[in-house]
Amino acid sequence: xxxxxxxxxxxxxxxxxxxxxxxxxxxxxxxxxxxxxxxxxxxxxxxxxxxxxxxxxxxxxxxxxxxxxxxxxxxxxxxxxxxxxxxxxxxxxxxxxxxxxxxxxxxxxxxxxxxxxxxxxxxxxxxxxxxxxxxxxxxxxxxxxxxxxxxxxxxxxxxxxxxxxxxxxxxxxxxxxxxxxxxxxxxxxxxxxxxxxxxxxxxxxxxxxxxxxxxxxxxxxxxxxxxxxxxxxxxxxxxxxxxxxxxxxxxxxxxxx
Amino acid sequence: xxxxxxxxxxxxxxxxxxxxxxxxxxxxxxxxxxxxxxxxxxxxxxxxxxxxxxxxxxxxxxxxxxxxxxxxxxxxxxxxxxxxxxxxxxxxxxxxxxxxxxxxxxxxxxxxxxxxxxxxxxxxxxxxxxxxxxxxxxxxxxxxxxxxxxxxxxxxxxxxxxxxxxxxxxxxxxxxxxxxxxxxxxxxxxxxxxxxxxxxxxxxxxxxxxxxxxxxxxxxxxxxxxxxxxxxxxxxxxxxxxxxxxxxxxxxxxxxxxxxxxxxxxxxxxxxxxxxxxxxxxxxxxxxxxxxxxxxxxxxxxxxxxxxxxxxxxxxxxxxxxxxxxxxxxxxxxxxxxx
Ligand SMILES: Nc1ncnc2c1ncn2[C@@H]1O[C@H](COP(=O)(O)OP(=O)(O)O)[C@@H](O)[C@H]1O
Ligand SMILES: [Mg+2]
Numbered sequence: 001x002x003x004x005x006x007x008x009x010x011x012x013x014x015x016x017x018x019x020x021x022x023x024x025x026x027x028x029x030x031x032x033x034x035x036x037x038x039x040x041x042x043x044x045x046x047x048x049x050x051x052x053x054x055x056x057x058x059x060x061x062x063x064x065x066x067x068x069x070x071x072x073x074x075x076x077x078x079x080x081x082x083x084x085x086x087x088x089x090x091x092x093x094x095x096x097x098x099x100x101x102x103x104x105x106x107x108x109x110x111x112x113x114x115x116x117x118x119x120x121x122x123x124x125x126x127x128x129x130x131x132x133x134x135x136x137x138x139x140x141x142x143x144x145x146x147x148x149x150x151x152x153x154x155x156x157x158x159x160x161x162x163x164x165x166x167x168x169x170x171x172x173x174x175x176x177x178x179x180x181x182x183x184x185x186x187x188x189x190x191x192x193x194x195x196x197x198x199x200x201x202x203x204x205x206x207x208x209x210x211x212x213x214x215x216x217x218x219x220x221x222x223x224x225x226x227x228x229x230x231x232x233x234x235x236x237x238x239x240x241x242x243x244x245x246x247x248x249x250x251x252x253x254x255x256x257x
Numbered sequence: 258x259x260x261x262x263x264x265x266x267x268x269x270x271x272x273x274x275x276x277x278x279x280x281x282x283x284x285x286x287x288x289x290x291x292x293x294x295x296x297x298x299x300x301x302x303x304x305x306x307x308x309x310x311x312x313x314x315x316x317x318x319x320x321x322x323x324x325x326x327x328x329x330x331x332x333x334x335x336x337x338x339x340x341x342x343x344x345x346x347x348x349x350x351x352x353x354x355x356x357x358x359x360x361x362x363x364x365x366x367x368x369x370x371x372x373x374x375x376x377x378x379x380x381x382x383x384x385x386x387x388x389x390x391x392x393x394x395x396x397x398x399x400x401x402x403x404x405x406x407x408x409x410x411x412x413x414x415x416x417x418x419x420x421x422x423x424x425x426x427x428x429x430x431x432x433x434x435x436x437x438x439x440x441x442x443x444x445x446x447x448x449x450x451x452x453x454x455x456x457x458x459x460x461x462x463x464x465x466x467x468x469x470x471x472x473x474x475x476x477x478x479x480x481x482x483x484x485x486x487x488x489x490x491x492x493x494x495x496x497x498x499x500x501x502x503x504x505x506x507x508x509x510x511x512x513x514x515x516x517x518x519x520x521x522x523x524x525x526x527x528x529x530x531x532x533x534x535x536x537x538x539x540x541x542x543x544x545x546x547x548x549x550x551x552x553x554x555x556x557x558x559x560x561x562x563x564x565x566x567x568x569x570x571x572x573x574x575x576x577x578x579x580x581x582x583x584x585x586x587x588x589x590x591x592x593x594x595x596x
Contacts, residue, residue, distance in 0.1 A: 078464030092455035
């Protein structure tokens, strides 16, 4: 059998006394949307940071297409095809929208030790950047300074940057965070459109979005995986209800309604 | 950095300034006031040094408090060979550039592992080490420095022994450095440097090993400043550790901020303002440095764009309007009205 796209084995990370990642195992198969849910402070962002290489785990192993990538730095993992978006918007705010995306393209279009030719005139960079922007609906904002855009547009730009690197695995950390209802809905529709084309690990708070999109769901509480399976299994899981969803949670509403 | 075109305010105001600089020796020849030639030579050399510092500080966001080290290294690479009777500029100048680049590579590899205030302190510490290193070299004058009896020679092809020859050599060097930096900042490499300043973490997530790019940028800036240092040694006919005193590094930062951080011409304007103000203020009061400080505070608080921003604004306001008005008038001119 071919190895899974991403395999996480026995991952551990603690901050002081707090185990933010506690013996986590996780498998993401190519082509699926794998959602990671859990209450605030469950360790979702910490997990994403370890997968993307920004944070070193205390122990455990991360494999990408069978290769152990645990010792690799963030930029090296990006080159293997892992892209991430940030829960808290993380952009080159002083640069234009186009430059933000063009830099992502540039990281994969040959080397960047080129000192003479004008990068903004390189079709090889500008065209894919504009295509990625068009895809998320930001083409008409290409010339704006990123700082001047709305929060919702920042979230879209995060996605455009990640897509421009043509990743094999997208790590999305709460892509709908702070969005209005309509914006969130169009983001869900957009991610749904990406389904099948890109493998995604989706960290999300919005249960409706998760159950609409995910092929598999992993539930994290206090850094531990308490359940993992298809959406229906998670819905019916007693431990999940007790530990996380609670009686007033959105799932019980859905079932009673 | 914006694209520069001939008719942008920046483009033509700088064309005017550079033309004036090119014509200055004629004025000096007529009036005999060689003092102005010296002043302009010094400001252009310091301008080059400030341009190179701006590449790491303004474009790269790496606040080096030790950039004067390269002025010193460059100058000593002229002075020490001259002391041993080697006056060949084709040896001295490449030596200055190479030694500066090497020093930048070795120290940068360490400094760039740190961030923020640690980076500032460690760059300063390395420069202090070089400073004391040269102070302790009695052979080359130690504390007192060393007189260079002859300027660099270029196998008779080029003569910079006279003030005018050196002046044009400096002017052409400045233009070349500006053009080089302009190209670099707009290149792929420049974009990465810019991106790493704007958000290093994001750049790493995208896939850049930002450390490597920053290190190369640090080396380029050091090499350019070493070149400026070689010119400085030639200009002053003298080298001393004082050239790389920590206050000299501070003055370079002052020039960059005063002129306009992250802009192409800003550092040159800042150096010009620095040299001219120093000259002028020091004739008025011995407390001129106090006034300098006040000026810097005013620029940081009220005019972030520095002098460069001000020149852009003024060039846009006054002659810019005259140009548009004239153009509109010509369009409406009677001889163009055909019925
Ligand atoms: N850099 C850090 N230093 C110390 N504690 C941290 C750090 N990052 C996260 N934590 C702690 O780890 C736990 C998990 O945080 P996080 O991964 O951000 O959760 P989530 O994204 O699921 O809301 C929390 O208790 C948080 O306070
Ligand atoms: Mg989080």
